Amino acid sequence: MLKKPLLLIGFFGVLLVIGGFIFNPSFVGHFTHDGSVNSSMALIGIFLIQFYMITIGGLIIVESIIFKFLPSEKRTVQYLFGICAIGLVIVITGVLLHPSFIEHHLNIFKVDEERFDKLCNIQLGIITLGFLIAFISVFLYRGKLAVKKLATISLVLVILIYLVVVDFSYVNAKYPRNIILKPGEYSKVLDLFLGRDILLSDFSPRSTLKVERRQILKAKYPVIDIHFHFHSPFMTAEDKRILKPANLIKVMDSLGVKTIVGFDAVETDLDSLLGLYQREYPDKFFVYSDMISGDQGRILTDEFMASLSSKLEKFHELGMQGIGEFPKDIGLKIKDTSGKIIPLDDKRLAPLFEKAGELGMPVIMHTADPTAFFDPINKYNERYIELSKYPAWSYFGPQFPSKEKLIKEREHIIKEHPKTIFIGCHMGMNPEDLSYVGYMLDTYLNYYVDISAVLSDLGRQPYTARKFFIKYQDRILFGTDGGVLFGQEGWTIERFYRSYFEFLETENEYIDYPEQQAHNQGNWYIYGINLPDDVLQKIYYKNAEKILFGNESN
Numbered sequence: 001m002l003k004k005p006l007l008l009i010g011f012f013g014v015l016l017v018i019g020g021f022i023f024n025p026s027f028v029g030h031f032t033h034d035g036s037v038n039s040s041m042a043l044i045g046i047f048l049i050q051f052y053m054i055t056i057g058g059l060i061i062v063e064s065i066i067f068k069f070l071p072s073e074k075r076t077v078q079y080l081f082g083i084c085a086i087g088l089v090i091v092i093t094g095v096l097l098h099p100s101f102i103e104h105h106l107n108i109f110k111v112d113e114e115r116f117d118k119l120c121n122i123q124l125g126i127i128t129l130g131f132l133i134a135f136i137s138v139f140l141y142r143g144k145l146a147v148k149k150l151a152t153i154s155l156v157l158v159i160l161i162y163l164v165v166v167d168f169s170y171v172n173a174k175y176p177r178n179i180i181l182k183p184g185e186y187s188k189v190l191d192l193f194l195g196r197d198i199l200l201s202d203f204s205p206r207s208t209l210k211v212e213r214r215q216i217l218k219a220k221y222p223v224i225d226i227h228f229h230f231h232s233p234f235m236t237a238e239d240k241r242i243l244k245p246a247n248l249i250k251v252m253d254s255l256g257v258k259t260i261v262g263f264d265a266v267e268t269d270l271d272s273l274l275g276l277y278q279r280e281y282p283d284k285f286f287v288y289s290d291m292i293s294g295d296q297g298r299i300l301t302d303e304f305m306a307s308l309s310s311k312l313e314k315f316h317e318l319g320m321q322g323i324g325e326f327p328k329d330i331g332l333k334i335k336d337t338s339g340k341i342i343p344l345d346d347k348r349l350a351p352l353f354e355k356a357g358e359l360g361m362p363v364i365m366h367t368a369d370p371t372a373f374f375d376p377i378n379k380y381n382e383r384y385i386e387l388s389k390y391p392a393w394s395y396f397g398p399q400f401p402s403k404e405k406l407i408k409e410r411e412h413i414i415k416e417h418p419k420t421i422f423i424g425c426h427m428g429m430n431p432e433d434l435s436y437v438g439y440m441l442d443t444y445l446n447y448y449v450d451i452s453a454v455l456s457d458l459g460r461q462p463y464t465a466r467k468f469f470i471k472y473q474d475r476i477l478f479g480t481d482g483g484v485l486f487g488q489e490g491w492t493i494e495r496f497y498r499s500y501f502e503f504l505e506t507e508n509e510y511i512d513y514p515e516q517q518a519h520n521q522g523n524w525y526i527y528g529i530n531l532p533d534d535v536l537q538k539i540y541y542k543n544a545e546k547i548l549f550g551n552e553s554n
């Protein structure tokens with residue numbers, strides 16, 4: 001009686017398994033327009049269908065074989081066991097759908113931020129579905145069992161295992177810093193609660209070191225600040241008052257700053273800024289535009305990129321003499337209309353850099369960011385406090401290009417446009433690796449660096465930095481990123497500039513610097529590098545004069 005249906009069911013299982021093997025992407029590709037499956041989600045779908053067909057088919061074959069030899073009163077139990085097994089197979093699929101598994105083993109596509117989120121949600125859905133099936137089958141199985149308590153315990157067990165699996169494969173992926181199911185962490189929470197410990201972000205030690213500190217009120221030689229911001233999102237009304245040309249000149253004179261190169265002009269205010277600063281005080285101010293931001297938001301069209309070089313010509317006619325600061329978001333975040341991040345060495349941007357060279361306009365370029373911003377935000381990250389305060393500054397994750405890729409792209413541009421002067425701001429954003437900066441300066445004579453906003457890194461390696469400054473004394477420019485932090489945490493414009501003078505001119509030890517307190521850049525102090533006078537002169541103004549005025553008096 002039973003043999004024929006069983007044979008049929010078994011045969012159905014075999015069909016499923018064979019179907020599963022046939023139903024692969026290349027087979028499905030035969031039925032699409034261009035002969036292949038390109039959509040990543042479709043590939044995952046095919047992979048899942050294949051997986052289920054083979055597994056469920058296999059289970060049906062095993063089930064029907066077991067059924068054949070099992071006494072009839074035990075068959076229901078066996079049937080339920082089969083359903084439970086299917087549920088668990090689904091759970092395993094869910095666990096395997098972990099974004100990093102897909103990225104590294106299936107190699108179907110790159111898991112970006114959006115996909116990462118989507119995959120986590122799909123994963124959670126599949127795991128929950130699998131456990132629901134398992135739970136229902138155990139629940140039904142419970143009625144057949146003599147020892148009801150054992151069945152109830154099994155139900156509780158299914159729920160507990162579900163929670164553990166969700167924690168490991170979903171919660172940990174989506175919220176890597178959670179402490180659920182990390183019992184080692186619980187005592188720390190209690191310590192915090194009882195006031196026996198403090199949060200790392202609250203740690204603000206005051207140095208007890210008593211050591212002579214030479215104050216520098218005014219720079220020893222005239223200073224050209226090649227990196228300054230006229231606009232900043234952080235600026236207060238007081239900052240804006242200081243930045244009015246007449247006020248700024250008074251402060252500059254008192255500090256010994258003779259010229260400032262200021263950024264942030266956009267198409268709509270370039271002419272008025274040029275009028276306000278540069279035309280009014282031609283030896284005091286230069287006004288640059290970065291050419292990109294403020295214009296087109298985060299998406300650049302082909303037309304916009306094609307218009308850049310003629311726009312630069314127009315700006316040059318108005319009196320603009322350089323590009324700055326070319327935004328780090330190019331290469332890192334800004335996309336074109338196809339939704340892809342525009343690489344720094346994109347061909348569509350090349351005419352702009354070429355034109356800058358033709359017109360003798362230096363390109364002050366910010367590329368990438370501190371290396372720690374590309375690392376996971378965890379206890380090993382040396383900029384942990386800063387990143388936990390400003391998580392948006394983190395570029396860790398598959399959705400961002402690596403720092404190595406970004407600086408390779410920059411190198412490519414510098415090589416491709418030998419007649420254009422490029423100034424890598426913030427020590428080329430490689431202050432943690434001066435040997436790399438040295439390689440770039442040795443290889444490309446059209447490359448320079450400025451020292452803005454990286455005193456934390458330069459000043460924690462005073463011996464190496466001093467040797468570096470002396471070796472590359474003709475290629476390093478003074479810059480501060482001034483304007484961005486004025487007024488924050490007591491960093492007045494005077495104190496701000498003096499910290500740069502102190503670093504360059506003295507051998508003061510264990511000193512603070514603006515970015516440390518203003519946004520916890522590094523949680524350490526720095527040391528002055530006490531440069532010789534001739535080197536100091538080049539870095540303060542002579543190198544910049546060569547670039548800004550073509551002055552070869554060096």
Ligand SMILES: [Zn+2]
Nearest residue numbers: 325366425426
């Ligand atoms: Zn910058």
Ligand SMILES: [Zn+2]
Nearest residue numbers: 227229325481
């Ligand atoms: Zn800047």
